[in-house]
Amino acid sequence: MSPTVNLSTGERRPLLRPGTSEVAPTADDIVLSTQHVSFFYGDVQALSDISLDVHRQEITALIGPSGCGKTTFLRCLNRLNDMVPRTRLEGQVLFDGEDLYAKSVRPIDIRRRIGMVFQRANPFPKSIYENVAIAPRANGQRGNLDDLVEESLRRAALWDEVKDKLKSSAFDLSGGQQQRLCIARAIAVEPEVLLMDEPASALDPVATQAIEDLMQDLKRDYTIVIVTHNMQQAARTSDRTAFFTVDQRPEGRVGVLVEYDDTNTIFTNPKDPRTEDYVTGRFG
Amino acid sequence: MTSFHLKATPADSAPLPQRQGARARRALSRVDPMRVVLGALALIPTLVLAFLVYKIFSEAWPAIRFNGWSFFTTKTFTMGNLYGSALEHRNGQVAAGGAQYGVLAFVLGTLLSSLIALLVAVPVAVGGAILLGEKLPAVLQAPLGVFLELLAGIPSVVFGLWGVYSFGPWLSRSVYAPISHLGLPWLSAGVSSNGQGLLTSGLVLAVMIVPIIASITRELVRSVPGNTREGAAALGLTSAESVRVVTLPFIHRGIVAASVLGLARALGETIAVLIISGNALNTYPVSLFAPFSTMASTIAAMLDSALTDSTGMAVHSLAEVGLVLVSITLVVNFAGRYIARSLGTNVPIGRGA
Numbered sequence: 001m002s003p004t005v006n007l008s009t010g011e012r013r014p015l016l017r018p019g020t021s022e023v024a025p026t027a028d029d030i031v032l033s034t035q036h037v038s039f040f041y042g043d044v045q046a047l048s049d050i051s052l053d054v055h056r057q058e059i060t061a062l063i064g065p066s067g068c069g070k071t072t073f074l075r076c077l078n079r080l081n082d083m084v085p086r087t088r089l090e091g092q093v094l095f096d097g098e099d100l101y102a103k104s105v106r107p108i109d110i111r112r113r114i115g116m117v118f119q120r121a122n123p124f125p126k127s128i129y130e131n132v133a134i135a136p137r138a139n140g141q142r143g144n145l146d147d148l149v150e151e152s153l154r155r156a157a158l159w160d161e162v163k164d165k166l167k168s169s170a171f172d173l174s175g176g177q178q179q180r181l182c183i184a185r186a187i188a189v190e191p192e193v194l195l196m197d198e199p200a201s202a203l204d205p206v207a208t209q210a211i212e213d214l215m216q217d218l219k220r221d222y223t224i225v226i227v228t229h230n231m232q233q234a235a236r237t238s239d240r241t242a243f244f245t246v247d248q249r250p251e252g253r254v255g256v257l258v259e260y261d262d263t264n265t266i267f268t269n270p271k272d273p274r275t276e277d278y279v280t281g282r283f284g
Numbered sequence: 285m286t287s288f289h290l291k292a293t294p295a296d297s298a299p300l301p302q303r304q305g306a307r308a309r310r311a312l313s314r315v316d317p318m319r320v321v322l323g324a325l326a327l328i329p330t331l332v333l334a335f336l337v338y339k340i341f342s343e344a345w346p347a348i349r350f351n352g353w354s355f356f357t358t359k360t361f362t363m364g365n366l367y368g369s370a371l372e373h374r375n376g377q378v379a380a381g382g383a384q385y386g387v388l389a390f391v392l393g394t395l396l397s398s399l400i401a402l403l404v405a406v407p408v409a410v411g412g413a414i415l416l417g418e419k420l421p422a423v424l425q426a427p428l429g430v431f432l433e434l435l436a437g438i439p440s441v442v443f444g445l446w447g448v449y450s451f452g453p454w455l456s457r458s459v460y461a462p463i464s465h466l467g468l469p470w471l472s473a474g475v476s477s478n479g480q481g482l483l484t485s486g487l488v489l490a491v492m493i494v495p496i497i498a499s500i501t502r503e504l505v506r507s508v509p510g511n512t513r514e515g516a517a518a519l520g521l522t523s524a525e526s527v528r529v530v531t532l533p534f535i536h537r538g539i540v541a542a543s544v545l546g547l548a549r550a551l552g553e554t555i556a557v558l559i560i561s562g563n564a565l566n567t568y569p570v571s572l573f574a575p576f577s578t579m580a581s582t583i584a585a586m587l588d589s590a591l592t593d594s595t596g597m598a599v600h601s602l603a604e605v606g607l608v609l610v611s612i613t614l615v616v617n618f619a620g621r622y623i624a625r626s627l628g629t630n631v632p633i634g635r636g637a
């Protein structure tokens with residue numbers, strides 16, 4: 001990686017504007033903290049009572065069966081669910097100790113600091129270069145962004161494949177390449193937290209390895225929350241692991257957090273039998 | 285899957301005589317009757333158009349001979365003395381005495397009024413449709429669509445009446461009169477009390493084509509993948525930035541197509557313009573406020589008296605005007621296609637994850 005490149009995004013806006021009420025302080029090493037979070041799509045509850053702390057400069061893995069609410073939970077952390085009509089969040093999400101859902105907080109400011117890579121690649125209908133450069137430029141970076149674009153694409157393990165066609169459409173890329181482009185796009189703005197929703201599901205082993213290397217690299221400065229269906233990946237890369245599952249209740253199927261601990265503990269000595277069944281592959 | 289069924293059904297429903305056996309049957313299925321039928325159906329509009337153009341062309345042919353090139357370079361369009369006995373002979377064709385046919389003023393009138401309509405309507409329609417499509421709550425989306433479609437279905441004569449009884453007089457009083465006092469070129473001469481003229485027509489045409497362009501744009505906006513829009517939001521882009529990097533690149537080709545549709549409507553609009561244009565003959569539009577004529581409105585206005593021309597040349601010449609109008613509309617359509625194709629590279633069709 002070229003050390004001359006300056007990835008700084010410059011000035012960051014304060015999360016809270018003056019006059020916001022103080023909330024209970026949390027430990028300094030906790031970036032994101034959800035407290036008794038329940039989430040509803042209309043009348044249908046998707047998450048129930050999730051309390052989980054994301055630690056700074058760590059990789060937190062979210063695992064669990066399909067439909068247990070991992071994506072929903074992740075989207076609560078950057079307020080992306082605000083965009084889905086008729087949804088409701090109960091409980092509290094704290095970001096650096098401040099209420100993420102306070103009235104004075106603008107979702108746009110949050111999302112510049114908490115980036116996201118989606119489960120399905122969603123590049124913009126623009127050139128490869130533009131896909132990476134758009135957000136830094138919108139955030140006020142002036143001048144030549146070539147170095148930033150190159151650096152971001154390199155870190156996402158895509159540079160060698162696209163360096164000769166930066167001006168061609170992002171839609172000309174394969175699905176896996178598009179996913180890496182979306183990773184490059186997300187890290188180009190240097191978010192403090194990066195939420196990754198199964199970033200490797202469309203990638204081959206080489207690209208997957210590159211993304212895992214990237215995560216280790218990013219971890220030195222940033223915080224990562226990753227959803228994965230790949231137990232090895234979770235065990236390999238993460239510091240802590242949260243196991244979600246679906247709870248059958250009279251009112252319907254609801255996502256719950258079963259166990260959250262050091263990754264080592266979750267995979268070698270889980271407390272809950274449901275966790276053990278899942279990580280050892282005995283889950284239904 | 286579907287094409288398999290399409291192939292299989294006609295062969296089953298029309299079994300061949302036993303003797304010809306499997307071979308002929310296979311040959312038939314290679315030809316694929318469904319495709320032949322569909323291809324023939326698809327050809328029908330083209331054939332109808334070709335037939336129409338041919339008919340107009342043959343009706344116009346004597347006039348093309350009579351008028352020559354000056355048809356395209358002069359502004360005077362007069363049928364001559366239909367009741368006198370003197371006749372005009374040219375190129376082996378006969379017209380009423382003093383007859384003279386030039387289409388240029390009408391061409392200018394058509395192009396200018398439609399251009400005004402387009403310049404006003406596209407930003408309003410596209411901007412409005414994007415704004416409403418992205419910002420309006422879901423419950424109001426359906427009523428909005430119905431409203432736009434209703435608006436697009438209002439007969440043009442109603443717009444004409446509104447233009448001449450309400451909108452035009454208001455424009456004349458409150459806008460044209462004050463501005464014309466400034467004595468600016470193109471913005472002073474020819475103000476009439478009911479506002480009949482080029483700008484009023486252009487604006488009424490704009491009102492007429494806004495619903496067309498807006499309802500198509502609204503559908504386009506709805507087709508933009510929400511996943512991509514969320515991608516923009518997740519980067520902290522504002523909705524304006526999201527429109528620029530997501531919505532517009534996805535729909536700009538469609539906007540061109542919608543605009544061409546609106547433009548074609550404006551170019552061909554007859555009755556509304558006839559009412560509001562002021563129907564000025566034999567003159568170029570002298571200002572934005574002054575009366576003028578278009579090709580379509582002139583055909584409608586003159587056809588009745590043209591039919592009394594015993595030489596037939598008046599009707600032939602109106603057919604030639606129609607031919608020019610059709611040609612311009614076709615050129616606009618092809619230009620629109622070309623622009624749409626050259627715009628933006630490729631928007632995804634089943635590519636990627």
Ligand SMILES: Nc1ncnc2c1ncn2[C@@H]1O[C@H](COP(=O)(O)OP(=O)(O)OP(=O)(O)O)[C@@H](O)[C@H]1O
Pocket residue numbers: 041046064065066067068069070071072073084119255
């Ligand atoms: N936009 C939505 N509207 C209504 N219900 C939704 C919506 N998105 C998700 N759900 C529901 O919420 C529950 C959790 O979905 P979610 O996508 O969070 O699961 P997941 O754990 O990410 O699953 P997967 O591993 O398959 O990606 C599911 O029952 C799903 O049907």
Ligand SMILES: [Mg+2]
Pocket residue numbers: 070071072119197
């Ligand atoms: Mg998911």
